Amino acid sequence: MTITDIDVGLTDEERDIRDVTHKFAEEVVRPAGIELDRLADPADVVAADSVLWNVFEKHRQLGLSEFEGDGVDPIVAARIRYLVNEEIGWGDSGISVSLGVAGFPGMFAKLAGRPELVERFAAPGSKEIGCWAVTEPDHGSDSLAFDQPHFDDPKIRPNCIATLDGDQYVIRGQKAAWVSNGTIATVATLFCTIDPSQGFKGGGVALVPLDLPGVSRGKPLDKLGQRALNQGEIFFDDVRIPADYMVVGTEAYSAIVEMVLATANAYMGTTFVGVARAAFEHALAYSRERVQGGAPIFQHQNVKAKLFRMFSQVEAARSLARRVMLFNSTQPPQIEYSIASKTFCTQTAFDVASQALQIFGGNGLSREYPIEKLLRDARASMIEDGCNDILGLVGAEKL
Ligand SMILES: Cc1cc2nc3c(=O)[nH]c(=O)nc-3n(C[C@H](O)[C@H](O)[C@H](O)COP(=O)(O)OP(=O)(O)OC[C@H]3O[C@@H](n4cnc5c(N)ncnc54)[C@H](O)[C@@H]3O)c2cc1C
Structure with a gap:
């Protein structure tokens, strides 16, 4: 990874889980995301022979949900959650959201606390989507x-x-x-x-x-x-x-809408840190390869300064997203923080992807390069799970 993880609290086990998830994101999620993005007909994304089902199966085999279960220290569970979300978001944000909402009924069955509902909707190894x-x-x-x-x-x-x-x-x-x-x-x-x-x-x-x-x-x-x-x-x-x-x-309906929005928005924050990081990494690598005026464009001061600003934006978003997820795992979530994470990180993903596209020049607009997809993915996130504008109004009520 090009950005060092400066999170000093991570244990060796947590770093291992991050690295295994990164491998999954790099080898399975990212190539599948690119393949699915290029399909002209969205019906083909979910056709019987779609690569999407391979992603679902390999994700199940990774067994990441076992870190959400009873008896897991909530701080450890939260750290694993933010590391995993960032990596899978780095791979492909649409797939990350698909895998995330797939677990919603199980989460509600457990919240309800009735064994027959847990058995029906959240049995171990369940293949429900x-x-x-x-x-x-x-x-x-x-x-x-x-x-x-x-x-x-x-x-x-x-x-x-x-x-x-x-x-x-x-x-x-x-x-x-x-x-x-x-x-x-x-x-x-x-x-x-x-x-x-x-x-x-x-x-x-x-x-x-x-x-x-x-x-x-x-x-x-x-x-x-x-x-x-x-x-x-x-x-x-x-x-x-x-x-x-x-x-x-x-x-309890209003309180549950608040709780679910607070949980989902915190997830979105960590996922779109992954998108921002992916865009930054692509731009940095490209700036070292692309030669203009006899030097890699990284050597031109305006490109170098732009990249440093992008790096700072990714790190600031990452710090906020991780802090909010840790807070939510130990206390009842405070929605204004979750909303701050979602709106800030999705906006950051969009801004960083847009700057990355500028660094790629004309190639940034081409579908042969990865940047225009990241820009489109990030743009959708500013409406997903609540438009960022209206989320700001909801969060502001708590100030
Ligand atoms: C990628 C993606 C995934 C999604 N996934 C899901 C999902 O899993 N489940 C689900 O149920 N929905 C999902 N959504 C829907 C999403 O939650 C809605 O699109 C979002 O809440 C906005 O609703 P809308 O599109 O109807 O826009 P509208 O509510 O019609 O808003 C249109 C515009 O008006 C503004 N506006 C609206 N009301 C106000 C107000 N009171 N004050 C000021 N401005 C206002 C908005 O900010 C926006 O700019 C998803 C959306 C996207 C893009």
């Missing part, structure tokens, strides 16, 4: 902004409603094409509305197996960046689930 289904066709930013005045406005019309019918919930409606893993997930962590008279505040979180009668999907979404990340609509036409699959009810 999860998703986090929040965004609706009519509701993007507003469905995440839990501390804004509209959140309990009954005039807001949700697109996905769950109604209690005896010992079952009946789900009707749809989620937007932006749901990550939307067309490949086998289980949804569905954020839906139970009591529309309370607006979004009357929401709940259900674990919904996606092979139930009444579930259908849209086409995989075609988009600018993170093209390796499958996304697509999910439709619910009178889908029935046992009432105990509703793992969060209206009384």
